[in-house]
Structure formats: C-alpha cells, structure tokens
Amino acid sequence: MKKWNKPAAAMLAIGLTGALIAGCGGSGTTGNEGGSSSQEEAQKSKEPLAIKMMIPYWNAEPPKQDGETLKKVQAHTNTKLDIIWTPGSAYTDKMNASIASQDLPQILYVLANGNKNSGLVNAVRSGMFWEIGPYLKDYPNLSKLNEQMLKDSSFDGKLYGIYKYIPQARNGIVIRQDWLDNLGLQQPKTLDELIKVMKAFATGDPDKNGKQDTLAFGAAGANGFELFVSWFGGPNQFELKNGKLTPDFMTQEYMEALKLYKTFYNENVMNKDFAVNKNDFDMINKGKSGMLFAALEEVESRYIDLYKAFPQAKLDVISRIEGPKGVRVITRGAFPPQFMFPKTSVKTEAQLKQILGYMDKLADPDMQNLFTWGFEGSTYKLDNGKPVRTDVQKFNSEVASYEFMRFDDSSAAMKGNNSPILEKALQMQIDNYPTAIQNPVQALISQTNIDKGSELAKIISDAKTKFIMGEIDEAGWNKAVEQWRKTGGDQIIKEYEEAYANINKK
Structure with missing residues (x-):
C-alpha cells in the first residue's frame, strides 16, 4: 500500500484539501492507439486533445474559462478543455439529468457518496461507464494511487473512477493550549483525561475573566x-465480524457515548442549542469554547477570527486518545468523490487511454506546483528555495478556484515553510491512516439504503438528539x-452483507 504524503500548506491555508487524481500517461499518445508513421497522423498527434468535462464549483462565480491557470493546464497536457462548471448545490440534480438523457461529457466528476445515488449506481451496473482498474498500471502517476483508497472507491468491487x-x-481535537496552561493541565492522552479537561474548561474559568x-x-x-x-471502542459506522454487520448505533459503545453527551448537555460542557446551531467554529472563534472536534489540517485556516479577537x-492538535480498547483513530468513512468516464462520450478504448493520459499528466510535479502555489512572482515567491x-486573494480567485479539476x-x-502546528497536524494525518479503523460498508451498495437511507437515518439522528436532551430514555432509544x-x-444490513460476500468470495 502506498503511504499518504503531506498536502502542501498553501491548500490548507485556505481550508482546501488536495486531491489525488492522476493525469496523463508517459507515452504521450493522443491519436490512434499504437500510433502511425504517416505525416498526417504524426501531425494529428501533436494537436491538442479536445476533452469535455463537468466539474462543480462552490464560489459565487465559476472559474474563468480563459484563466491563466486553465491555460497552463492545457499547455502542459496538450489539451483543449471544455468545462461545464456547475454550482455545487445543483450538481447532483444536473448529473442525474445528464445520466438519464445519456448526454454526458467525457469526464464526469461525482460528488462523495456516489454509491448512494440510484441513477449513478444503475448507470454503472448497466455498463455506461468504463472500468478503468486494469489500465492504471500503464501510467506513471495513476499507478501510484493508494491501494486502500482505490478499494474504498470501487463499485461492486470494480474501479470506475479516479x-x-x-x-x-x-479529524481530531483542536484545543486551546493556553486554556490548558491557565488551568495547569496537561494535554489529555486518555478518554478519562479528556473528559476531565472538558469539564474543567466548562467550570474552571480557563480564560481567567472571573466568570463561569x-x-x-x-x-x-x-x-x-x-x-x-471509537474512543469507547466502537466501530466506524458499522462493525464487521465473520461476515456479519452491526450498525454502530446498535453497539454498547454507542450507548456509552450517548450517555456521556447527555452528561455534557446537562452540565453545560457543550452548548444547549446544539440541535439547531449551524456553525461548529463560531464559539471557539469567539473565545467561548476551548476545543473543537474537527479536521486537523484546518488548524490555521478556520481559526483566523480567534486570533484576531484573542491575539x-x-x-494545538490532538489525534490519539486511549480508551478501553486502546488508541483508536477512524477514517472519514465516506465513499470518495471521483472522476468517471462515460462510454456514451468516450466510445473507444483508444479514446479512454488518451483521456487517462490527460489525467495522469495532470498529476505531474509542474501541475501540482501550479494548483498548490500558483505563479511565481504573482501568487508566491521563493525564499531560500522554498x-x-x-x-492569498489572487491565489484564491485565480488558482484555487480550479481546485476541483485536480x-x-x-x-x-514544492514544500513551503509550514508553521510547526500545521506540520504537526499534517504528520498526524499521515501517521494515523495506516492503522485507522475503516468503515466496512464504505464501498458497498444497498438498494434499500439508496431508496430509504435518508429517511431511516433521520430516525436515529432524531432519537440521538432527544436522548442527549433527556426527552427519551434508553427504552425510548431502543x-x-x-x-x-x-x-x-x-434489509440494509442484509444487502450490505450480501454485497460484502459477493465482493470477497473466492
């Protein structure tokens, strides 16, 4: 299995995550598969490869079609890119309509949890998309994709996307180290120590303003x-034992977490309006709370308002807490977003190889430097070679806006001069992944979950809120x-178990 590497600090400084996609093959073929000796075809092979793709955006305006970043990508990959930029809020509806009409681009970006989208799953199973797994070994960058992530992003055990x-x-804990210092406390290493710190933050006047x-x-x-x-010893969404699956909320560890959160609620360790509050970061940035369970790599980018108000x-960041079953870390547990290749528009294997060539070349060092840093003399400079x-504003508008191409x-x-806390957070993510607890159903498909998953999840989420607030007891939860x-x-459990057995049968 390949190891994760540190995402560059520039992406993280604006709250973006890098993408591990991969670009164009080393052969550089853009014409007929196998090439030609004729002058006509040799000339044709030098012409830019036209590629149409659909990509989401979340800013107020889509990226510029004639932007310098896009021009550099096209020059490096020898392509002419026609990008259908689609608002992220409307993206799934647009994608589903395109699948239904079979009017698809050559590269289709699919948002996270695509294996819970009925239209996409049916399209994959009907043969509408290319299976690309067998081709990746032929490309220098695509062949280095992480094996576990490839497995976790497959449909029915086969790979259809990058x-x-x-x-x-x-994820881990972002914590006010100065509050710990004010209270004379050490960073918690165990679950009991963490709970002690949390209660001290709520009752011990950690900000020294004389008020509770x-x-x-x-x-x-x-x-x-x-x-x-997970710290109590529970699973990452589902527990797998001998081919049998149990949802996390049917475990004793989940009940222990429920009871603890009820205590947090009753003792004002957490906010009373948690059920309707929409912003995790608001209270810590206003100096009202001392920790947040959040993405570690955002330790600088999401707390700017805190430093402005409280210089x-x-x-600091904490990622490992020891509980009854030892130190446990979990993965995101979500089916990854990916780039897929419809057969309705990529009609031949030769065309597929050309487009995979573009994808491979998109992950070349020059392209990674472009997406991570932008343009020397414009969005960054070199200081002692780094x-x-x-x-930042120019980088965000002219470079980072194209993030979802990569x-x-x-x-x-290139590696920049990261702050010590950001380096620590990035290293934690790298060190934790190989032993992190996976979600065993992440890449499995349940038709019932596709059809009724949101409705059923609401039953559990509503009951969780009511239990924490004391509106129901353990009998009500059951x-x-x-x-x-x-x-x-x-039925969801049954279908997941069947899918697991089918993928893992010998």
Whole structure:
C-alpha cells in the first residue's frame, strides 16, 4: 500500500484539501492507439486533445474559462478543455439529468457518496461507464494511487473512477493550549483525561475573566460524537465480524457515548442549542469554547477570527486518545468523490487511454506546483528555495478556484515553510491512516439504503438528539432502533452483507 504524503500548506491555508487524481500517461499518445508513421497522423498527434468535462464549483462565480491557470493546464497536457462548471448545490440534480438523457461529457466528476445515488449506481451496473482498474498500471502517476483508497472507491468491487484526494484520518481535537496552561493541565492522552479537561474548561474559568461563562466545545449537531464512539471502542459506522454487520448505533459503545453527551448537555460542557446551531467554529472563534472536534489540517485556516479577537490564544492538535480498547483513530468513512468516464462520450478504448493520459499528466510535479502555489512572482515567491505565498486573494480567485479539476495529494509539489502546528497536524494525518479503523460498508451498495437511507437515518439522528436532551430514555432509544430495523434497516444490513460476500468470495 502506498503511504499518504503531506498536502502542501498553501491548500490548507485556505481550508482546501488536495486531491489525488492522476493525469496523463508517459507515452504521450493522443491519436490512434499504437500510433502511425504517416505525416498526417504524426501531425494529428501533436494537436491538442479536445476533452469535455463537468466539474462543480462552490464560489459565487465559476472559474474563468480563459484563466491563466486553465491555460497552463492545457499547455502542459496538450489539451483543449471544455468545462461545464456547475454550482455545487445543483450538481447532483444536473448529473442525474445528464445520466438519464445519456448526454454526458467525457469526464464526469461525482460528488462523495456516489454509491448512494440510484441513477449513478444503475448507470454503472448497466455498463455506461468504463472500468478503468486494469489500465492504471500503464501510467506513471495513476499507478501510484493508494491501494486502500482505490478499494474504498470501487463499485461492486470494480474501479470506475479516479478518486479525489481528501485526507482520510483527518479529524481530531483542536484545543486551546493556553486554556490548558491557565488551568495547569496537561494535554489529555486518555478518554478519562479528556473528559476531565472538558469539564474543567466548562467550570474552571480557563480564560481567567472571573466568570463561569465558557464551554468545552460548541457543537452544531452532536459534533465529535463518532470520535467518542471509537474512543469507547466502537466501530466506524458499522462493525464487521465473520461476515456479519452491526450498525454502530446498535453497539454498547454507542450507548456509552450517548450517555456521556447527555452528561455534557446537562452540565453545560457543550452548548444547549446544539440541535439547531449551524456553525461548529463560531464559539471557539469567539473565545467561548476551548476545543473543537474537527479536521486537523484546518488548524490555521478556520481559526483566523480567534486570533484576531484573542491575539494571545494558542492552539494545538490532538489525534490519539486511549480508551478501553486502546488508541483508536477512524477514517472519514465516506465513499470518495471521483472522476468517471462515460462510454456514451468516450466510445473507444483508444479514446479512454488518451483521456487517462490527460489525467495522469495532470498529476505531474509542474501541475501540482501550479494548483498548490500558483505563479511565481504573482501568487508566491521563493525564499531560500522554498515557496512563500505573497497574494492569498489572487491565489484564491485565480488558482484555487480550479481546485476541483485536480485529484492529487500535493505530495510532488514544492514544500513551503509550514508553521510547526500545521506540520504537526499534517504528520498526524499521515501517521494515523495506516492503522485507522475503516468503515466496512464504505464501498458497498444497498438498494434499500439508496431508496430509504435518508429517511431511516433521520430516525436515529432524531432519537440521538432527544436522548442527549433527556426527552427519551434508553427504552425510548431502543424503540427508535427497532423502528429503524422494521422500516428497512434490517434489509440494509442484509444487502450490505450480501454485497460484502459477493465482493470477497473466492
């Protein structure tokens, strides 16, 4: 298995994650498969390869079709790119309509959890997309994609897309180190120590203002809950034993986490409005809470307002907490976003190889430098041979806006001078991934979950909120779980177990 590398700091400084996609093959073929000796075809092979693709964007405006970043990508890959930029909020609907009409581009970006989209799953199973797994070994960059991530992004055990890199063991604790220092406390290493610190943050006047007006953490929903389940020894969404699956919320460890969060709620360790609050970061940035369970690589980019309001604030990161079953770290557990290749527009194997060639070349070091740093003299400068960002706003608007074209992890980009805390966070993500607990159903498909998953998930999420707030007891919780099972949950488990058996049968 390939190891993760550190994403470059520039992406992280604006809260973006790198992507591990891969570009063009080393052969450079853009014409007929196998080539030709004729002058006409030799000339044709030098002409830019026209590629149409559909990509999401989340800014107010789509990236410029004539931007310098896009021009450099086209020059490096010898392509002419026609990009259908689609608002992220409308992307799934647009994609589903395109699949239904079979009017698809040659490269289709698929958002995370695509294996829960009925239209996409049916299209894959009907043969509408190329299976690309057998081809990756022929490309220098694509052949280096992470084996576990390839497995976790497959449909029915086969690979149809190139996943976009997002750190997998990315979450942990961002904590006010200055609050720990004020209270004379050490960083917690065990679950019991963490709970002690959390209660001290709520009652011990960690900001030294003479008032008991702080919280341990501000939550939008039950922020961090899945981490506590794992620290108690529970699974990452599902537990797999001898081919049998159990949802995390049917385990004793989940119940322990529920009871702990009820204590947090009752003792004002967390905010009382967690069920309706929409912003995880608001309270820590306003100096009202001392920790957040969040993506570690965002330790600088998402806390700018905290430092503006409290220049003396000092943050640190923690990723490993030891519980009853030892130290446990979990992955994101979500089916990755990826780039797929429809047969309706990529009609021959030769065309597929050309487009995979583009993808491979897109992950070359020059391209990773472009997406990570931009343009020397414009968005960065070199200081003792290392890049330093010079114009963040220009980088965001003229380079980072094209982020969703890429898939690489920035590991081949130039290494800048990261701050010590960012280096620590990035290294934690690298070190934690090989032993992180996977979600065993991440790449499995359940038709019932596709059809009724959102409805059934609401049964559990509503019951979780009510339990934490004291509106139902353990009997009420068990009743909700039974409702989930009877209205489709047991069928989901059955279908996941069958899918697992089919993929892993000898």
